[in-house]
Amino acid sequence: MEFAIRPRIHDYDTFAAFEQAHAVGSRDLILTQRFLHETFFSQTQAQTLFYDDYCDGEPTDKAVDAMLTEVRSRDFDRLIAIGGGSILDCAKVLALDSDDTVASLFAPDVQPGRKVELFLSPTTCGTGCEVTCVSVFDFPEVGSKIGKGFNAGFADHAVLIDEFLSNIPYPVFARSSADALVHALEIYLAPGASVYTDMFCLAATRSILQGYVRIAGLGPGVIQEDAKAYLAASNMAGIALANVLAGGVHAIAMHFGSEHHVPHGEATRLFLPPVFKTYYSKAPTGKIADIAQLIEEILGPCGSGQTPFEALDVLLSKVVPTRRLSEYGMNMGDADRYADKVIETQQRLLVNNYTPLSKADIVQIYSQLM
């Protein structure tokens, strides 16, 4: 067993407090989106690179190649990424000391060092990727999103800034926090989990579920009151994710997200209930019983004939509403081919399943959501 928390974690109320504490200036390059720059730090003296000039949505390998070309022409000492998971994932690769393309960097055994100091500051509360070394990009020619961990992808500093959640659109909040919940739940059940990842996963799960119960009862207005708790929960789930990979929910979601251009957190939220119901029906007395107990503790006792994971599904449908797979354009006739593709491209994640998921299980999971 090995467990590490690599970046230093900082917590500031505002960007101004962060900027002052770290003397951010003209030798720094901020990778971000235009609307974040305009909203929170338009006065900064730092150089800027806008993700939206290269990418509309989640990053493809070719879009990151174009960013690499630009970044390699710039002169700067520190790279500061401020944004959602896609932007932070790009920054991990942009900070590498390499002249390779993304496709070459993703080849097995390629592990360049780092060229500049790296700061990652999330503006959503989900991926936790400010504390992981993994970058996930869409490779349209392969037909799937693919993730790779770079040893030099761990940032020097993970910076949590409450202010960045102050005007987060509700759908972005919902799908990003749901992704953090999926990280915590999947890693708690993963074969490689330890007492240390368990601690972070349970704390994150408790915090997010308590927040969701508050939203279901009081409305989305309570999100701002709970901003620190959500940022910390997604960060804790990210700490677990930096040590143990996620499993089947992510495996199925990665392929579906690529096939139908669905944001990562929306895709993982989609597949959380059916995968966990499948796990619970196959092996209800293992570690999943701890999660079932925690769900009942926070949501209240289940109704007759209802499992805790069905109760969780009901809560999720209120707080993080989603659509049927058919509404994304999937037909039941696609299920066989999709399951094959998941098994072919996502073994890295499937090995972390709580119980093995057969092709028939994966097809059944699709059918539950059609």
Ligand SMILES: [Fe+2]
């Ligand atoms: Fe995720």
